Amino acid sequence: MVFNWFKRNKSPSPEEQSKASESPVIPQEVEEVFENAVCEEAEPADQSPEASDDLSSSLLPEPAAEAIPDVPAADTLPQPVKGSVPSTNAPKSMFARLREGLSRSREQFTEGVGRLVLGKKVIDDELLEDLEALLLQADLGSAATREIMSAVTEKVRRKELTDPAVLKKALRSALLDILQPRAETWAPEKGRTQVLMMVGINGAGKTTTTGKLAARWKAEGFSLVLAAGDTFRAAAVEQLQGWGQRVQVPVVAQGTGADSASVIFDAFTAARARDTDLLIADTAGRLHTQNHLMEELKKVKRVLGKQDPDAPHQVWLVLDAGTGQNALNQAQQFHEAIGLTGICITKLDGTAKGGVVAAIAKALPIPIRYIGMGEQVADLRPFDPESFVDALFAESKS
Numbered sequence: 001m002v003f004n005w006f007k008r009n010k011s012p013s014p015e016e017q018s019k020a021s022e023s024p025v026i027p028q029e030v031e032e033v034f035e036n037a038v039c040e041e042a043e044p045a046d047q048s049p050e051a052s053d054d055l056s057s058s059l060l061p062e063p064a065a066e067a068i069p070d071v072p073a074a075d076t077l078p079q080p081v082k083g084s085v086p087s088t089n090a091p092k093s094m095f096a097r098l099r100e101g102l103s104r105s106r107e108q109f110t111e112g113v114g115r116l117v118l119g120k121k122v123i124d125d126e127l128l129e130d131l132e133a134l135l136l137q138a139d140l141g142s143a144a145t146r147e148i149m150s151a152v153t154e155k156v157r158r159k160e161l162t163d164p165a166v167l168k169k170a171l172r173s174a175l176l177d178i179l180q181p182r183a184e185t186w187a188p189e190k191g192r193t194q195v196l197m198m199v200g201i202n203g204a205g206k207t208t209t210t211g212k213l214a215a216r217w218k219a220e221g222f223s224l225v226l227a228a229g230d231t232f233r234a235a236a237v238e239q240l241q242g243w244g245q246r247v248q249v250p251v252v253a254q255g256t257g258a259d260s261a262s263v264i265f266d267a268f269t270a271a272r273a274r275d276t277d278l279l280i281a282d283t284a285g286r287l288h289t290q291n292h293l294m295e296e297l298k299k300v301k302r303v304l305g306k307q308d309p310d311a312p313h314q315v316w317l318v319l320d321a322g323t324g325q326n327a328l329n330q331a332q333q334f335h336e337a338i339g340l341t342g343i344c345i346t347k348l349d350g351t352a353k354g355g356v357v358a359a360i361a362k363a364l365p366i367p368i369r370y371i372g373m374g375e376q377v378a379d380l381r382p383f384d385p386e387s388f389v390d391a392l393f394a395e396s397k398s
């Protein structure tokens with residue numbers, strides 16, 4: 001029976017299980033769980049009182065009521081751009097979407113620069129001061145602002161930049177210098193089960209990003225399992241199950257209040273047993289200032305490490321761009337606590353604070369993996385500095 005395995009194995013904690021054996025023996029039931037889980041149609045949930053207890057641990061249950069966006073084919077998704085391929089090579093609709101998504105940030109930043117230079121004949125100290133204030137207002141943060149200002153000021157001093165009308169070009173290039181070192185794509189590999197842990201504060205977009213990534217990689221031919229490690233918010237489990245249903249990816253879940261490390265540990269055991277390429281583990285939202293909750297994340301890491309010393313292979317922080325400079329604090333503190341290997345910046349579509357991407361890129365040596373600018377699967381795009389900057393500096397009307 002699909003739903004019984006986790007119940008029968010609830011008693012030993014992950015730590016106890018891993019003590020028992022370095023390479024855990026995979027019970028036959030796990031195989032059965034997967035055989036059932038990967039079927040095209042999920043079994044209808046048994047509503048009897050007896051069965052309802054078993055439903056606390058489940059794979060591919062009923063879809064969540066919440067609407068999950070349609071999953072497009074892999075070749076229609078925005079692809080990572082390697083090297084410095086000009087972004088103008090990207091399909092127009094995708095660039096248009098990016099440009100549209102960044103419209104509020106563009107108004108704040110680029111159009112702000114346009115207003116500053118309007119009618120100016122020379123780049124003087126007053127203009128440079130106003131520019132500095134504008135960069136800070138656009139949430140670029142002090143370190144990125146300093147770097148951009150020193151690049152611009154140096155060009156002005158050397159008389160390489162005299163015309164206010166070409167200031168945007170200099171800004172574009174300085175911004176690109178900050179962003180380019182953070183563009184590093186990552187994708188699952190065939191041949192070993194990797195774990196990607198998603199972390200972040202409440203509502204940043206962890207569950208949604210987990211679902212979108214699963215849709216992308218499933219469409220690219222990878223096998224996946226999702227772990228509903230957010231055992232705190234009941235709706236998060238349903239939300240992830242809805243994504244699992246939609247993209248036909250098994251979801252390992254237990255009831256609300258279950259031990260998150262245990263859920264993720266079980267999911268990893270099951271994923272390894274089936275040679276699944278990737279386990280994506282969603283986790284509960286937590287403030288970077290809540291030490292006990294940060295300890296919980298460390299426990300998840302520890303427990304996974306007992307099955308595979310390299311696990312979790314990736315730990316990605318999901319940041320809501322709208323939190324502006326606070327996103328920078330979140331990134332710094334999550335990185336200090338658990339060591340991040342990637343950042344996803346969501347909700348760029350709803351904010352004028354897109355400059356925070358530069359603030360994060362400058363402050364932390366962590367790749368920015370994906371940016372989100374909408375609810376659809378295709379709105380989560382691999383981070384490509386060239387097209388990001390192009391979209392930010394695009395003319396409003398074209």
Ligand SMILES: Nc1nc2c(ncn2[C@@H]2O[C@H](COP(=O)(O)OP(=O)(O)OP(=O)(O)O)[C@@H](O)[C@H]2O)c(=O)[nH]1
Nearest residue numbers: 202203204205206207208236285346347372373374
């Ligand atoms: N506009 C927009 N909305 C987004 C984006 N990414 C996520 N969202 C929305 O943000 C809301 C919160 O997303 P969730 O994925 O539930 O966030 P979470 O981090 O899992 O939340 P907790 O479980 O409470 O910690 C949802 O309504 C998402 O649809 C984005 O890039 N743009």
